[in-house]
Structures are given as structure tokens and as C-alpha cells.
Amino acid sequence: MNLPSLAFGVILPEIVVTATALLLLVVEMVSRPRRRLGQTAHAPVLITLIGLLAAAGLSLTALGGPMAEFQGMARADDLAHVLNLIVLGAAVLSVLLAWEYLPRFAGLSAEYYALLLLAVVGMMVLGKAVELITLFVGLEILSIALYVLTGFDRHHVSAAEAALKYFLLGAFASGFVLYGMALLYAETGSTFYADLAVRGQGGFFALTGLGLLLVGFGFKLAVVPFHMWAPDAYQGAPTSVTAFMAVATKAAAFVALFRLLQALPAVSAASWAPVLAVLALLTMTLGNLAALRQRSLKRMLAYSSIAHAGYMLIGLVTGTAAGLQALLYYLVVYAFMNMGAFGVVAALEPREPAALRDAEIAAAEGLFSRKPLLAVVMAVFMLSLTGIPPLAGFFGKLYLFGAAIAAGWTWLAVAGVLNSVVSAYYYLRVTVAMFMKEPAPTPGPAQPLLADSLALALTVTVLGTLLWGLFTGPWLLDLSAAVAGR
Amino acid sequence: MVPTTYYLVLAAVIFAIGALGVLIRRNALIIFMCVEMMLNSVNLTLVALAQQWGNLIGQVFVFIVVAVAAVEVAVGLAIIMAIVRHKDTTNVDEINLLRG
Amino acid sequence: MDFQTLPLLSLILWLPLAGALLLLIIFDERNVKSIALAVTLLDFVLSLGLLVGWVNDGSMQFVEDVAWLPALNIRYHLGVDGISLFLVLLTTFLGPIVVLFSWRNITHHLRSFMVLLLFQQTGMLGVFLALDLVLFFVFWEMSIIPMYFLIGRWGSERRVYAALKFFIYTMAGSALMLVAILLLYAQTGSFDWEVLRRTPLSPALQTWAFLAFALAFAVKVPLFPLHTWLPDAHVEAPTAGSVILAGVLLKMGTYGFLRFCLPLFPDVLPTFLPWIAVLALIGILYAALVALVQKDVKSLVAYSSVAHLGFVMLGIAGLSSQGLAGAVLQNVNHGLSTGALFLLVGMLYDRRHTRLLAEFGGLWKSLPAFSAFFVVVAMSSVGLPGLNGFVGEFTILLGTFQVRPVWAVLATLGVILAAWYLLTAVRGVIYGPLTNPKNATLPDLSLRERLVLIPIVILCFVIGLFPNLFFARINPAVEALRQDATRSAVVWQVPSR
Amino acid sequence: MPALLPTLGTLILLFPALGALVNGLAGRRLGRRGVAIVANLAVGLAFITAVLLFTGLNSLPPEARHVEVTLWSWMHIGRLQVDVALLLDPLSVFMVLVVTGIGLVIHLFAAEYMKLDDEHRPLDERHYGRFFAYVNLFVLLMLVLVLANNYVLLYLGWEGVGLASYLLIGFWFHRPAAADAGKKAFIVNRIGDFGLAVAIFLLFALFGDQAGNLAFPALFAQVETLHPNSPVLIAVTLLLLLAATGKSAQIPLYVWLPDAMEGPTPVSALIHAATMVTAGVYMIARSFPLFELAPVTMTTVAWIGGLTALLAATIALAQTDLKRILAYSTISQLGYMFLGVGLGAYVAAMFHLMTHAFFKALLFLAAGSVMHALHGELNIDRMGGLRAKLPTTYRQFLVGALALAGFPLLAGFWSKDAILLKAFEKAPLLYGLGLFTALLTAFYSFRAVYRAFYGQPRDLHLYEHAHEQPTGMTGPLWILVVGSLLSGFLGVPAGLGHRMGLAASDRVGLWLEPVFHTAAHSEHVTLNLELTLLAVSGAVAVLGILLAYGRYVRQTRWTLAVQDALRPLLPVLEHKYWVDELYLAVVVRPLRGLAQWCYRWGDQWLIDGMVNGLGRVAATVGAAATRLQTGLISWYALSFFVGVVALVGYFVWMAAR
């Protein structure tokens, strides 16, 4: 036992975030002030933000550095660093969203942020894991933290319902993930990817195991037909959580799935790529079609997020470095535009929640007349989600579809662009409501709540949506090493 | 010596029974029990495989799964309690406010 | 000043956007109009600089070419040649006109309106200047956005339907073009127009890419039967929007054919161009007929656009020198005359808040100046020789006749119909007794409205009488284009010059 | 002097252009007097220039009377090299003289006439200026038409005069009939223009390599390379003929001209009688090298001319509107001209064109005077006995009618006879047709004279208020009277002229000789034949006049009996053979119906239905997709599990392979 020999540097950002969570709990425990609902607690938020930013800083400095491993279980490579940055960034934005939003319904802010931080850790682990048990634990950490966060607004029945659905189905899915892992173990007698790569034969165990793992991650990614929980959970959860889930969980799950797919060279891409392609097609098509008829803004965005998972799957289908880069690029872009869109939803939510904590699309009517800037910002997000240049969403799709076509998946790219057209309709409906309708005279929808922190988050995201595509490309990193699985 | 395959098949059957339970029962608690049963059957698979491969990885895995299951139960039951507070039921058919 | 090294194109391209940003930050709402006008005027003056430094050799001029997004070898590549030159000028020319027109009649959110107009201008200029396919596509799609909002917010009754239809229709059309662009890239490793036109492409790729590009452009033009978005969009849009839409936006489609479909996919042109021509022909006759029975003046003008653009497409599909050059010029002509028609209809609408033919009649009595302009502009649209429309139509038909006489003859029938429907409009609006008392007391055109129309009318005459000023700059580019388009290995009867 | 010709050619266009511009833009500020001065000055200067042109050209040897002036290059694309270029040759200068000469007279008349509007109220400055801007514009474009050195510029003039005609017919814009008539004129003309356009395309296709400028000399030099009667040439000429029938109101496109009488009377005189409508004749004459090589077309032209002459004359018999009678008479006379060019008698046709310009302008302007005198009344059934009230106008009208009727020694006599002579030589059938038409012409023109000026006033109220027109209006007409009386002597057949010792025999033919080279093939007509035919024509004209006298002044029983016998025909003639109705039923209505159908069913139902249907399908599928989202956990789990089975099944299948 020689502890100093352990490469803690590999998991330093995770340690920082964990420590922040613990610190948060301790501080809260020591100095628990009596707070009324509606009062904002600044200390936990600031601590959280500092922790997240510190971890992000660590990941950023590590970027481009040599690959390192922690006992063959966690691998710190550029893929992991990029994922960390995405997850941490999403978390920061989510915290900004929650800052003034959370006190509307909950006083337990320290717990909230602690759970958020721990979910972040889970996701970061997911991104680094190169061993099945680690992967499983990471997955469970993030899942369970998110179950709780989904139901965090205990006074609200839809939150509880969302949490229950998410939880029951999540646990159900965990069973399949676990079974899949067991079968991989059956194939190779090991849980280390390194061993899987060497010993995997591509027989029944390997293929079925991979299939079951696909199912499990498909669940996390809300891939059709494993998506059904998503609209409900997204709608019921506090908006700050929804936004975080939609972005960060996806990112982590994608990276984990990517690593898994690369871990079994014996199972050729020819066997799983068509499956993923079909799933991608189903996912984007169903997501977009179902979004067409939604009246709730949040639920519409939930379906939209399903559809976007479909687009992103294309990046995995290709199995190329270009595909992965496009996928990561898209995740960044998606983080900007989706977090932003949910930020506006948070602003539009009624302060006295009805049965469903929800912003109807109708709530946005005449927004341009009431809050022009907010409407413009939302329009930017909507158009970016549609994939209209020069917004970042377009470039995300450009790289994704480009990678698909370069890898020979032209039909998938065609499906993708056609889906974008379908999606235009429901995104535009929001702009129609905001710009082309006038608010009902009486009783008009409440004035949107636009706190400073939310404004900051929206500024960041809208700038990102506007400029990211124009001034950056997916050449951020050479990820071919990650693609090779080494 | 019982062949490992027997254990695997038994585990698969119990896994399937658990899954079926999830599909056809309407009591959230029982659904949850079925999920636990599924996890358990995988545990059995892992332990059997550990013996098959002659290493401890499977056992370690199960150890950790047990811990995970415990946490899941704690959180899950809390969530079910939360629902019961609002709706006074564990019948999942009545929990469909969110749909469409 | 050395015009060829100055980044003139970038200046022209980005000035309106910069102006839009300026409008967003200035404090005083009253200055919005003046600034918008100043910006568009300055942009026009800048674009005139293109004529000063022009080298008439058919190649790209004022080229700017720097790496933009190296990941996919996407470049910021701008250039202008005889084909795009006058479209750029048309765009910058119409800029101040629509700003001036909207001076009074946009009563709410003027600032946003002007911002969108300027934004729109950058988008359209970008389409005409971009020589990188991705850059082109970015501008192409970008130019939908402001128009969508212009229609949707400032339009008339069915504006939401029209705006959505416009957006989704055009986006659907161009969706597959993106795939085609990426396919081209996958095969050649470049998005650059200059590279692609020199790279031989496989026949299959040419086929699919042509179809995808053509679909996008055909929707924009619009080519029959993809035209139904246009009457809706035109009718519902505010006047400035209709002017931009008819004046410039539609030209993006025909320009796309000229710039991309012809030079990049020469091998499949013999297969597809006849079909394009047939559609154009149907469009000419069909839209003219439909225009005949419109009750709404604006929708009549909208259908006339379809018919007129059919001529342009016919000229393009014939691949003759005269047809192509005529098509290029006819783009400009249509922009001017239909733009002016929309302005006139807009002036009517401002006065009466209706556009139904039945509501008018005998306006010559109360609005003599308006009527005079209306007649001149209608005649320009009818294709009266001496005015601009004739030069374009005549050269197109003459050129087409050299290749496909039957097409040309049938299309010439469309000229008769054009006279019919436009004179029906003229007859309905300004002729006849002044039966509706509401029309009796309308004020005639104000100085501002005259200022809007006079430059257009003057230009109509200039083009009609001295088209060689334009052809001289168009011809070399057209010849270069013909060389590209006919380099095919396929046996293809090349029309003589 | 010859060196100045190009400058003169430019100037002659410049004057009316300036006139139109000044009157159009500043008409209101100039006042009526200023407008009239500007307009008349413009045309007057143009006329002077035309005379100078004539003398200048005349000073050249005949074979050198051919000056091409390129003003600027117009459309140069590839081998298309069209310029704005003028051709000064005897033919064009002849036309220029007619246009500016008659134009000047009519301008002078109009300066007075247009002081009142159609309802006999003073016309305000703005519209007065507008009117003269239009007519100056017309003169400009007509000059462009006749001076153009290529088909494209000719086309410009061709459509341009159509525009002027459209604007002037609809000058009283508030009158629905006027507005509709203008529109009809333009559209019917467009149908003809279609022919001209396609002809140009075809010519370019044939000769574009050698004659890319489409100029007449260059083209005609190339025509020689074609075989006579080659199909393309027949096509070209038939298309040109189509254009000519439109502009010159021949079968089948004559229907617009009677309606065009809605325009102010000076317009009817200038455009719809004297000048514009003759453009078709001019154009065919100008293109004679093409037509010569297409005898089939020539025959067609002749027959169209002959039949139109007859048809229009019969219709004129039954009309009661004075201007309409004149309009049909114009159509009929244009038919003669077509007959002439169709038979190769270009000179005769041009000669008739000129004389017709004089007497028909005279008739129209005189009719205008009558109309003014009667406060806009044009129905001859309500006139009668005006001779006493309007003596000057009566005399002027009478001269015009005599000339039109072909009364011996008057203008129409000579020119009509020149054509009939040719017909007699070449196509006796057509000669008979022409002669019969001449009889009808004499009859209907004197029917008008007698109905209007003789007998008892049929509407006393009108009669009471009738008054002679001021000299500002009647004065200029005397010029036309002189022309109608004497211009015929410019074209006395050479042989006869020689015998009569006339110094000016066949002046027209001589002047046009360099263009048509006619001298070569009109030698063999004997003097006797000439004289016989002249006598016959004269007799026919007198007979016609007498018949009219008998019917309308004497009311002899047998003429009434004849009329009774022909009564069944009357409705046919009154309704102008129902040609308008036929066109409406066969062309206009079906097209409008088709248009309506295209719009309703094609655009709105089929195309838009498909577009919106696609959207609706998406929405329906979307609704179905959301129905899957039942909110039930069991259902969600089932969906999940089905997915698992499918996926695992696939992978197991992969493993088994």
C-alpha cells in the first residue's frame, strides 16, 4: 500500500468539486441561518461557483497535456478534459439559473448545490472511467443526485411525479446496464477497458453486453424508444435542473458511451453503427414531431432535447475523430443555446405555480413588447436550436452532418437536415408568440422575472450562441488518440 | 459442482421475472421491489462469473452494487413517500399528471 | 486609392450590420431613421466604388480570401464578377429606398424595423459576394431571418401564416443543399468555389448535388410549382419587405443557379436544364394567368414576379450568351420594376389600408403623380422597349430562341399575358370613374415618396436605353460562365455566342 | 448638306423628345398657352427638319440616298450587336414627312380643340400638358419607328407608338369605355408584336452570324442566300404579317381600332388614321426583300388586305357613330394598302398611305369639329342639316369624303387606283373585290355626309346649339383640304402624267425608286389600260355617291326597297359580324376561366394543399407521437423493454452470424 504513488492529479478536478460539496454542507451546518422562502442565500452559491470554476480552471490547464490514468480506472485525456469543461460550464450556468430561481420554492439551497456538485462529480467520473465498476458508480452518483434534484421542489406534485418516474425507470435501466456489464465481464473476466480490448472476442457476451449498455446509456440520453421518461421529468423538474440535465447528462453519457464503443475493438463498428443510426433517426424524428403540438414551453424544449440527442448520436455513428469532435462541439453549442433557452423559461415561469410548474408558450405572447431584449435573446436561442446560421447551432449541425457524410452516412445527414426543417416549426412558434402576438390585455401574464444572475447567464449563453460558431471550430483538440481508444 | 451456466440461466430467468413485474404491476413499491430483484439477479450472475473466471472482480462488483442498491432504496422510498404525501397513493396509474 | 487591394467588399458587406448595431446602441429614437438612411446611402456609395476599380476580364474582382474555420477548410472568400456586380449594386441601391419609404409608415418599433432592414442587407450582400460554399450558405439562410420578422411583425392580417410559410418553405428547400455542399466537400476537400469549378466531380455526385442545389434555388426563385409561398409572403409583408423580397431576395435563387449550378455541375446540365426550362415556361404562362384573376393588387404583382423570374430561369436554362446576359440583367430589371410596383402598391395601402382592386378606380383624378409613376413602372414591367424590362426579356428570349425555339415562342406568349394582367391592374386602379368617395380626397405623392420612386424610374430608362453600360461588364463573366458550364464531356450542343 | 444628314436625323428625334419631356414634367407650370407653343414648336421644328432631310437626301444621287446613322450601341452580347441606329433613305424620309407634316397640322388643330374636355368643360392645364406630352411622345416614337435601321429599334418604335396610343385612347381616363379601349388596343397590339418579336428571333437565328446587328441593309444582303419560298422565310414573313395586322388593324386583329375612337379626336386623326396604323404597311414595305422571296406570304397579305377592306367597308355601312364609320373606313383603306403591298405595289401602297393620311385626318378633324359643335354628339342619326350651321366644317368634310370615295382627280382617286391597277394585273379577283369595296366606300362616306349635313335636323336641341368652330380649329384643316385635293397628283401614273404633260407625274414612285427598284417592273402597263381602269374607278365612286344620294337625300323608293331586301343583313353588320363577341367567347373567356381554374384548383387547392398537407401530416404524426406519451410508468417501461428486446435481439443475431 503506497498511497503517494496514486496519481491523484488525474482526478484532481473531481476532488475539488467533491471538496466543495463537503465544504458547502459543513458551512451550512455550522452557520445555518433561519431563512424564509424567497430569501436568497448567497454564500452557498458563491462557494459552489468558486469550486466549479476552480475545477474548470484545472481542467483547462490540463488540456492538451499528456494522458494519465488513475489505476487503469480513470483516464485523464483531452476528451475527459473537454467533457469536464462542458459539464462544469453547464453547472455554472445552472447555478446562475438557480440563484434567484431556487428561493422561489425551496430554502435548502446548500443541499441543492451540494447535490448538483455531486452530480457533476458523477458526470466527470463518467467521462474519465475506463473501467466498468467505476463507470457504474459514476453513473449511479449522477443518476441518484438527479433523481433527488428533480424532486427537489417537494411542495409541488409534478416535481414529485417527475422524480418518481425518473427514478423508477432509471433504476429499471440501471438493471440493464448492470446486466450488460456483467456480460462483458463474462466475456473477458475483467472490467478494465484495457482488458476488454485485448480479450474481447465479439461473441454473444460481448455483443449482448454492449447492446444492454447501449440501452442503459440510451436511457440517459433519452434515445427513442428509451426516452419516455424525459419529457415528464424535464417538465416536472425545477427549470435549473432540467437545463442542467438536458445538457450535462447528455454530454457525460455520450463520452462514456463513446469510450465503451471504442473499448471493444472486437465488436466492429459495422455491427453497432447501423443500430445507432436507426436510433438516431428515430430519436430526432420522434422528438421533433412530438414537439410540434406542445403547449408548454418547457415540455416542448424537452422534446427538442430528445431530438437533439438524435442529432448528436450521428457523431457517434460515424465512429471517426471528426464525428467525435463534431459531437463535442455540438455539446458545447447545445450547452449555450439550451441553457439559455431554459433560462428564459425560468424567467417566464409563473411565480405562483399551478398544478404544473410550467411556462406555456402563451406566456411568451407579446414578450417583445414587454421585454424586448429577453424576446430577442430567446429568438436567438430558438433560431440557433433550429440550426439557422450564423448562430452556433448551425455550425454544430454543419460539423455533425459533415462528419456523417465524410463517413458515408449521407442518408443520416439528409434525415438530420429534414428534421431541422420540421423543428423549425415549433421553434418558430415561440418567436411567433413573442414577436407577432400582443399580450392579452387583462389579466396579462406576469412580468418576467429577470434577476441579475439570470441576466448574466443569458448574456453568456447568448454571446456564446452568437459568436461561438463564427469564431471557433471543432479543431479545439486533436482527439484522434481518444478515438483510437488508447 | 454446479455449472456456471445454470446460475446464469437462473439469474436471467429471475431478471426477466423482475422486469415483467415492473411492466405489469401498478404499485410503485412492488415495481421498485422488482427492480431490486433484477439487480440481485445480476449480482448472482456476477458472483457466478467470478467463480468461473477465478478472480474477485465479480465479487467486488457485487459488493459495490449492494451499496448502490441500498442508496437507491433509501432515495427511492423517500421519493415514493413524497408522492404519497401529495397523492395518497402508490398506484402509478394515478400518477399521470405529466403526459402528452 | 488602389481599389483592388482595399477590402472594399468587406466594407460594403459589413457596413449595414455595423449600422444595425449602431442603431441598437444609440439612445435617441429620433435619430434612427437618419442613421439608417445614412448607412444605406454610404453603402451604396461604397458599392459604386466597385465600378471605379473594375477590371473587365470576367474574373473575380476585389477578392478577399482568408482562412476562417480551418477545421473544415472553410474560408472567408469574397469576390465579385459581372454576374454579381449588378446584384450587389441593386441591393445597395434599394437599401436607402426602402429606408426612405419606411420613414413614416412604420409606426411602431421603428428601431427594430430598421435594424432588421440593415441586417437583411448584409445577409443578401453576403449571398452575392460569398465564394465559399459554407459562407454562402450562412448568408443564404441568414437572410431568411430578418425577412421572417419583418413579415411576421409588421405584415398585414395573415402575416403569421405567411411568415411561417416563408421561413419553413425556404428552409426546407435549402436543407438538402447543405447536404450537397458537404458531399462536395467530402469528395473534394474544399468548399471553395474557385477550386470546385476546376475540379471534376463524379457524375453521380453532380446529379445529386445539382438536384439539391437546384431545389434550394428553385424555391427561392420561385420556380413553378414551388411558388406558393411567394404570393402569401408578398401580400402579407410590409411594403419595404415586399420590395426587398421581390427586389433582391428572389434574385438569390437565380443567382445561385448562375453561380453554382451551372459552373459546378456541367455534366448533368444537358439532362436537367430542359426540365428547369419547362418549369420556367410553365411558370411564365401559369403565373401570368393566375395573376390575371387576382383581386388583390399586391398578389397580382406577386404572381407577376413568378412569371418574370420564369423568364430569367429560361434564359439561364438556355445557356446562350444572350440568354445568360439577359438573365443577369433581367434580375436587376425585375428588382427595379417590381420593387417599384410594390412601393406604389404600398403607397396606396398607406392611404387606404386596402389593396383590393375593387376598392380603387379613377385614381388618376386624385393622384396624378402616383398614376404617372404607376403607368411608367407598369410599362417597365410589361417589357415596353425603351424601358429596362424589354432589354432583359428580349435578350433572354432571343438567346433562348437560338437554342430552343419552341420554348422561346411559348415564353413570348407570356409577354402578351404580362400586358394583359398589368394593364388590368392599371385599368382597375387609376382608370375609370372615381366611384369610391374615399379615394377622392387622397393626398398625392409626397416629396419623400417621389424621391423614392424617381431614382428607380430614371434607372429604368437608363437600362432601357443604354443597356450596354451593363452588358459590357456582364458579358465577360457570362462567357467565363459558359466555358465552365459547357466544359462537359457529354456531347452537348453548345449554342454559339 | 449631305454631311448634315446624320445631325438632322438626330435632331428630328430630339425635338419631339424635348417637347414630350417639357410638357410632361412642366406642363402644369407652362400653362395651356405655353404647352401648346412647346408642342407645336417641337413638331414644327421636326417638320422643318424633315423637309431639310428631304432636300438633303434629294440632293444626293438616287443610288446614294441611303445614310445609316448610329447614335449609340444598344445591346451587344456575343454576336448580337444591336445599335440605336437610324436609316435615312427615301422611304423613311417619306414617312417622316407624312408623320411630321400631318402631325403638325393635327397639333395645331388640337391646340384649340383640346381646350375643352370630353364633357365640354375647360380642360385644366395639367391634362392639357399631359395630352401634348403624349402626342409629342407619339411623334417621337413614330419617328423612331420609321427611322429605325434595325428590327429591334423598329420594335421599340412599334411598341412605343402602341404605348402612346394606349395612353391617348385612355386619355379620358374616367370613362370606362375609354379605359377599356386603351387596354384592348394595347393587348391586341401585343398579340401582333408577338409576331414581330418572334420574327426578330428567327432572323437572328438565321443571320445572326453575319448580321448580328439586325440592321435592314445587312439582313437584306443576307436574305439573298435563301431560296425563295423557303419555309423559314415564309415563317418570318408571316410573323411580320401578324405584327402588321395588329398595328394596322387588319383581319384578324382589327378589333381594337373601332374602340380606339374613345380617344380625343385629334388622336384618332393622327394615330388611328394617318400615321400609326400605317406602320404595318410601312413595315412590310420596309421588309419587302423578305416578302419578295416569300410569294405565299405576299398572296396572304394581299388577300388579308382585300378581305379586310371589304369587311370593314360593309361594317361601316351600318354604323351610326361618325367616328366609328371613319374608323371602319380606316380599316378598309388600310386593307387597300395591304392589298397594294401584297401585290408588290409598294409605291402605290405608300402613295395611298400618304393620301389617306391627308383625307382621313381631314375627315377625323372635321368630325371633331362636328363633335365639338354638338357637344360631343357623334351619332349621325341625331344630326342632319348641319350644312347650314357648320358651313366651313361641311366643306372640309365634304372634300375629305370625296377624296375617300375616290372621286375623280382627288387624292384618293389616284392612289386607290394605283393599287387597283396592280390588282387588275395580278389578281383579277382581288381587283373585283377592291372595286366593289370602292363602291361601298363611296356609299358609306356619303351616307355620313348626307346624314350629317343634309336633310332636316333630327335633334332640334342639338341643332339649335350647334355653332361653327373657331378658326384655330378650322384653319389648319385647310392645309389638309389642299392635301386631299392635290396630293393625288404626286402619284399620277407615269404614262398618263407624261401624256397630260404634268411635271409632277409619279413623284412618289420616283422618290421611292431607290428603295423598291420599281421602275424595273412596272413598264408594261399600257396607257389605255390605265385610262380604262381610272375611268372605271371614277365611275364606281360616282355611282356610290349617287346611290347614297338616292337613298339618303332623295329617299327613292327603289333604294329603300333594296335596303328592305338587305334588311336581314343589317343586324349582322350592326354587330360587326359578332367578331368581338366571338373573340370574347373563344379567347378571352376561356383564358380567364382557365386562369380562375389555375388559381383556385391549381394554386390554392393542389399546390398549396400539398404544401399545407405535408405540414398537416407532420402535425398529425406529432399528435400521434404525443399520444404515445401516456404518462403511465408501465407504458414507459414497456416501450423501454420492447426497445431492449429489439436491440438485444439484433445483437444476438449479429453474434450468431
Next chain:
Amino acid sequence: MSLLFFAFLALIALIGASGVILSRNAVHSALFLLLNFVVFAVFYIMLGAQLLGVVQVIVYAGAIVVLFLFVVMLIGGDIGPVRSGLRRYARWVAVVSMAVFLLIMVLGLARSLPPDAPAAMAPEAGSVQVVGQVLYTTYLLPFELVSLLLLVGMIGGVVLARRYRSPMEE
């Protein structure tokens, strides 16, 4: 002999499992679950995983099932219709797809392992010491992560299960 024993235990396990999903009463389900868990503990020991056998009894049987029972008692046993609200065809789909799944898995599992006897494990392999050793060395990371997981569970429990009070008092 051991095969017979295995068959016997398997039968009990299957009865337990079926009992869970077939009982009307949630209490009975919990008890059947307990039966199932205990049988599994025996299997573990049979497979040489002594520690796990004990853990199984303590954690699953002792803690989890008791927790279940506790909650069931708290909220009242649910004696209602057994089956979920799925439509009839959906239930058939569920059963059929289950059968397919089972068929696939059983066929696959039965064929995929080498028929030879498993490698013999050291008798002490499943003991506390050995397992602990591995856990704390090779699998240190997941093990530590499990502690985080427990923390999450703890916070979650606190957040979700505290008494419901009016929002303003929190």
C-alpha cells in the same frame, strides 16, 4: 448432489420471484422478496463468496426488505387491482417480449460459456480479508466513489423525506 440442491434452491428462488410479482398485497410481495434474497445468499456461499453471502443477508434481507416493509406499513398495504393500467394488448406485448427476451438470453447464455469446469478458487477467496484487500487497492476509486454515493443518498433522503411543512417556515 449439489446439483439437486441447486435445483431445489432455484425452485424456491423462482417461487419467491413469482410471488413478488403475483401477490396482491405489497406485504406479501416484500416477504417473497425476502425469501428470494435469502436463497441468493445461499447461492453466494455455494459460489465461494462468503462475505457476500453475509452482506446479502445483512444488507438486503436485514435492511432493504425491512425498509420496504416499513414503508408499506406506513402507507398501508395496497390491496387493489394487481395489474397495471396498461391496455390488454400492451400486456400481451409485455409478456411476449419478455418471453422473447428470455428465450434469447437463455439460448445465448447456455451456449456461450465453455463447458469445462470453472477454475477453482482458493477457499478463502471470498473472505473479508481478501475482498477487502482488493477493494482498498485495485478498486479504491470506485470504492471511494461509493462513499460519495452514500453521501448523495443521505442528502437525498434528508431533502425528500423531511416533514412537509408550509413553505414559509423553511
